[in-house]
Amino acid sequence: xxxxxxxxxxxxxxxxxxxxxxxxxxxxxxxxxxxxxxxxxxxxxxxxxxxxxxxxxxxxxxxxxxxxxxxxxxxxxxxxxxxxxxxxxxxxxxxxxxxxxxxxxxxxxxxxxxxxxxxxxxx
Numbered sequence: 001x002x003x004x005x006x007x008x009x010x011x012x013x014x015x016x017x018x019x020x021x022x023x024x025x026x027x028x029x030x031x032x033x034x035x036x037x038x039x040x041x042x043x044x045x046x047x048x049x050x051x052x053x054x055x056x057x058x059x060x061x062x063x064x065x066x067x068x069x070x071x072x073x074x075x076x077x078x079x080x081x082x083x084x085x086x087x088x089x090x091x092x093x094x095x096x097x098x099x100x101x102x103x104x105x106x107x108x109x110x111x112x113x114x115x116x117x118x119x120x121x122x123x
Contacts, residue, residue: 002030007038014039064092067110068099078102 002010014023020032030038063071071089074080075096076109086093102110 010035011038043096063089065108065111069073069103069108070101072103095123 010023010027020021020035023035024032071085074085082093082096086096097112
C-alpha cells in the first residue's frame with residue numbers, strides 16, 4: 001500500500017516527464033499498471049460528469065425538453081457541430097442524433113421523459 005504523499009509524488013513526476021516507465025525507474029515504485037490506474041482515477045475525480053452512466057445511474061444528466069430542442073437547433077439549424085454541443089452540455093453525439101430523430105418522427109412529446117408523458121396522458 002502506498003501513502004497519499006507517495007501517490008501524489010508519483011503522479012506529479014509522471015505528469016512532468018510524461019512517461020510511466022521513466023517514473024517507475026526513477027522512483028522505484030509503483031508498477032506501470034498501478035501508475036496508469038492512479039492517473040485514471042485522478043482524471044475521473046476531476047471530471048465526474050464525463051462518465052457515461054447506466055440507465056439508472058443517478059449521475060446521468062437529465063435534460064428538459066427545452067434543452068433538447070435547443071441542442072438540436074444549435075446543431076441542425078445553426079452552424080455548431082454536434083460534437084461540440086454534446087461535449088458542452090455533457091452528453092454523447094448519439095444522444096443528440098437520437099433527439100433529432102425522435103423530434104422529426106413524433107414531435108415535442110417524444111422528447112419528454114416517461115414520467116412527464118404519463119402525467120400528461122392522465123389529464
